[in-house]
Amino acid sequence: MNDCKSRKLSRISAKKSKSQVWNFVSAPALHPMKVTLNVNKPGTAPGLIFVAPYTSYEATMIGQTGSLIMDQAGNPVWFRPLDSIYTQNSDFRVQSFNSQPVLTMWQGTISGTQSADPNLPAGDPEPGAYFQIINQHYNVIKKITAQKGYTADVHEFTITKRNTALFTAVKQVPADLTEYGGPEDGYFDNYSIQEVDLMTGELLFLWNVLAHVNPADSMISASSAIDSNNIWDCFHVNSVEEGPGNTLLISMRNMWAIYNIDKETGNIIWQLGGNQSDFALELDAEFSWQHDARHRSGNRISLFDDACCASSSSRPDGPARGLILQLDFQNMIAYLDRTYYHDPLLFVPSQGNLQKLPNGNQFVGWGQESYLSEFAYDGNTEEDPSVNFLYDMQFPNQNLSYRAFKNEWVGLPPYPPRIAVEMLCESALIYASWNGSTETAAWQVLAGSACDSLRPVISCAPRTGFETKIKVHWEGPYFQVNALNSNGQIIGTSRVICTR
Template sequence: MLRGLLVLLFVSIGVYADHAPYDRSPAFENGTLGPWPTEAYRSAPVIGPALNQLQYDPRCRDGRSILLAPRGSSVRSPGPMILDQDGHLAWTRNYGLTGKNTYNVNVYPFRDQAYLTFWVGDDRSGKGEYYLLNSSYLEEYRVRGANNLTADRNEFQITPDGTAILTVVDIHELPEFGWIRDGTFHEVEVATGSPRFQWRASEHVEPVGPRNDQTSTESPLDPFHVSSVDKDTKGNYLVSLQSANSLVYVDGRTGKIIWTLGGGQDVNDFEDLSEGAATSFFAQSHAHFVDTSSGSSIALFDNHVDGSASSSSRALYLDIDQEKMTVRLRKEYHPSKPGPVTLSGGSVQLLEEYDRVLVSYGAGAGPAGWTEHDVSTGEVLCNVHFAPAFTSSGADASIEAPSIALDRVLRHHWTGYPLTRPDLALSGPEATVSWNGATEVTTWVVQGWNANNETTARAVNGATLDAGDKELGFVTAVPKTGFETIIPIPFSNTTYPPPEEQLYRFRYLRVLGINATGHTLGSTKLVHWDPQSPETTLTPGGELTYAELAEKGGRDQIPTDPSSSSMKALERFAFFALGFLTACISVIFIWLLLTRRFVPLLAFAISFCVERIYNRACGGWAVVDGYNDDEDLTDEESPADDATQFELLGNPRLASLGSFRPGEFGRDYYDNDDDSDSDDDIV
């Protein structure tokens, strides 16, 4: 039924949504709209960014999501964010409730699934861990360094081998230098944290700077600062040493440095064919191979914090020849207007299939934002500001800690299926709906029902979507726009009797989220609706029940029912108890064997077993007393025919038969040809 209704989407009613990105807004740039212009929503308690597009080209609309993590004193809800290709919020989650920040949001394939990855931790100490969320935004893994070292925020990537490369916090004392924060990275197993490879810069590179006796574990020197790591198909690593202004290529087996690019004439191993332009980068970030198989080109973000007045951050695209040891600058990418340098962070991503380069300018005195360039000409195609042009407190916009900062900004394809219902707000003749993280919704369908009581409505809420469709009537359908869509409810579709009586036909409403093929992805709860009420009724989506999760197809990421979790805990305890008991028995057995007490016990066990077997062969009877001519019997004890008294073991039916004389058992049992079950038969 819903597929047939999709033709009615573009009806002549107004559809409203959250604010689109500003278009070259002076009020945005000069701070009139605040240090961080944001959007609030009717239906969901989340905060979305409001962007300012200073320059736009349709080529920037490629269907990829925009991944970022804003931070700073003006950010009210720090955490990872996903924006759609038009700059609207698609998903966010607040990880800043405990004073933590988020960095380095990315998407990687792992075990045939796409995972959203990001770092959460204390950016003052740099200590944290990397989170891996599946397509339903459930946390499946947390990754730290080997040997219980915490993860550093600078680098994380999942390799095609299924391992994770990450920088770690490694503070120790270097006798000739003082306490340092070493330039250390690990390659570990994602699931277990087991190390595959570990590398320390201090074991291969001379520290930058003089000895400092005032250092400590709380305030160590940072003479290397590994700002990025990349691994090629040869198994070697490209490591950016920001403090040394150089890139080093590390052997993946021995850890030795194969070559160094940049860092000055004393250490640089390459001939610069661009008159120094290819090796003059300074305090660089996010260096990586463009093609990890050939290793013939490198992209990096040149922060260029050298203290000169003419400094301006940029992105570099370098061609290198590892046999001839030459390097050439293919292209450099600058913002539309050269501005202050980037103090930290920054990123460059080549989107070769779209002939574009995405550059983020990290944290600096300039505006937080990004640009997209034509890869060949360097022309700026799109220029987006995430915050006003100058957000520092200095009147001259001098370099100081900004109130809004971004680290890396990247584009990736991402498909999200949250295990929640959409959020709904009803206010008079308007329905406002959103669904945090649901990237595939293209259409909202409003349904109504004239239920007589809330009990019946709750029954519909508990029914399957298909069953609910049969019970509810169609109201309207509109295309999804932005994070939140405001849907005017058409009067003519919801009234009965005729409009002049001003009575709405439906007392309850719900909204379905539909994808591009007409499949229902989810539904809000069916809620009571009073179009004449001035109050806004908020209905948070909440998490789905386990029955609803099963209805959605039993995807692998669906969590286990809590009741089964407790059963599994009981099973684990049972296995532990069984293992412990087995271990105790084994220890006792070994002790008996070593103390030579085993032989008599074994003999006793064999004797006992033989006796039991013999007794069963006798039909379950055992001799308990008899006349053996070794004692005098009284007249009362003397049997008439040398009878032997028996006792039945374990058969109540035969117990009533009393004692038998010798031979009676065999005679009655074997001589009876009758099949009847009489007292004289033993069956």
């Protein structure tokens, strides 16, 4: 390729990337990704969409990494960018702490996003990672790290009704792996489930996976350790949830299995899937490389079935799906209950989740594939994926989010709205935004010849997306905006700016 053509293609690529990123006059430091809506049908549940965009090392990140709330039209509502594309958030969602709604997320660096030759197995957290809790005013009120030499893991952080934190954590344990077919000077990538008192920081519970699950049952060969500094990612725990009777439901991707454990004794009560399954699985109920195992009513389990794409798999790769299984404890058989396939079908190598919405709809984050979707409860089939497929959002390029959620949320920023002004001939363009405000319905524009004599020149301009552009026939030179709620009340006031 000649230099002229190469430069032209680079300019085209840069222009395309720029068009896929939001740029705001009133908030110039924020550059979240733009998304595309492929499907938007009636019947979706109310709520905002929560994602944490990042991408893999070899891909081009579109926009900034961080935590992003969007409305259903794809407009940003709140964006908190991170300082580097090599830092990520994950598991970004709404929970309850001390009976108040909060935002929670993991923050750190995911192995495989900072180097072509990562020092840890793909998807592991690098040391220094932590969880955080953010209140409705977008202030960080808690930072939590793992204990006993473990690193806070990207996969799960849940606040219990007791105001404790239940989460996954990982550390490398030296071991001779030759009996498993791995290197002599190897390591287990060992996981733990930890529970911490959020008020005192006391470690209340720790379940050591290696002490209870046989690595020999892994679907990942121990010889794979040579590709990740001799570390064998034999388990890959990716979800934990409290269940009835003081139990924990735990998903392990690389075991193809879900475990129900007795929290008091640590013993495994039953295993679903994998090499030592206590249940027979009907053919259509089989799953592999799964994520996000959750209890459902009526002895059912939901999960995100990646069904793809490790080379060591003895099972052919299949399209990913949200999956609900019916468990027959009398006969110890797992039956297919519901499936949720993307249209068109997707093959998802990693990550993903399936969320039950309050109206019964199901919300799917497609993990390593750049989509999120909403389905009516009855679901669909691989043969006819368009049925009950209500909503579909696509991220730009290879941007992805480990999980995606839909939640109700009221954001009340403690900082003022932002204003920017562009002067025209005998008029002005006012740009107004308030990052994170969910209650702003309209804007009032004030102007005047002195900063202490401003008066309304636009009484109520409806909010349009993250940033509202308002034309006023007034030369100022002083301008200010007030944010108005749906009742027309002032809920926030920007600084006064002078255009001279």
